[in-house]
Amino acid sequence: MPAELHKQFKPYAPKKGEEYMNPKQLAHFRKILEDWKAELRQDIDSTVHAMQEEATLFADPNDRASQESDMALELRNRDRERKLIKKIDETVAKIDTGDYGYCESCGVEIGLKRLEARPTATLCIDCKTLEELREKQVAK
Numbered sequence: 001m002p003a004e005l006h007k008q009f010k011p012y013a014p015k016k017g018e019e020y021m022n023p024k025q026l027a028h029f030r031k032i033l034e035d036w037k038a039e040l041r042q043d044i045d046s047t048v049h050a051m052q053e054e055a056t057l058f059a060d061p062n063d064r065a066s067q068e069s070d071m072a073l074e075l076r077n078r079d080r081e082r083k084l085i086k087k088i089d090e091t092v093a094k095i096d097t098g099d100y101g102y103c104e105s106c107g108v109e110i111g112l113k114r115l116e117a118r119p120t121a122t123l124c125i126d127c128k129t130l131e132e133l134r135e136k137q138v139a140k
Helices: 003-008 023-054 062-095 112-117 125-139
Strands: none
Touching: 023 062, 023 112
């Protein structure tokens, strides 16, 4: 999650004996996700406008190649953000169905701190660690 977004929200401070993923917590995470999505959409829109304005044909092949390289990099970044928006939408749907905050693999609580660091997390830290170990083994 972008560092700028971390500065915009106050971390959730659970009260003693408070139920996990109660309506207040769900509203907190919904707001984080919606703000993040709005920020991503704004970045995508600004990129589109900038690319339309900067579409210049350079006579020098080096300048043209540099511009095309910059645009390709920007488009890759925006594609990653588009995929992240889809993941954010899926996460908001989990909030709506009451499945948010629980590990998809083992069903335990993911934890507030982990969700604030990675609001789209679907696995608890133990299951995520095991998944990464498996990926390393397969990659070798």
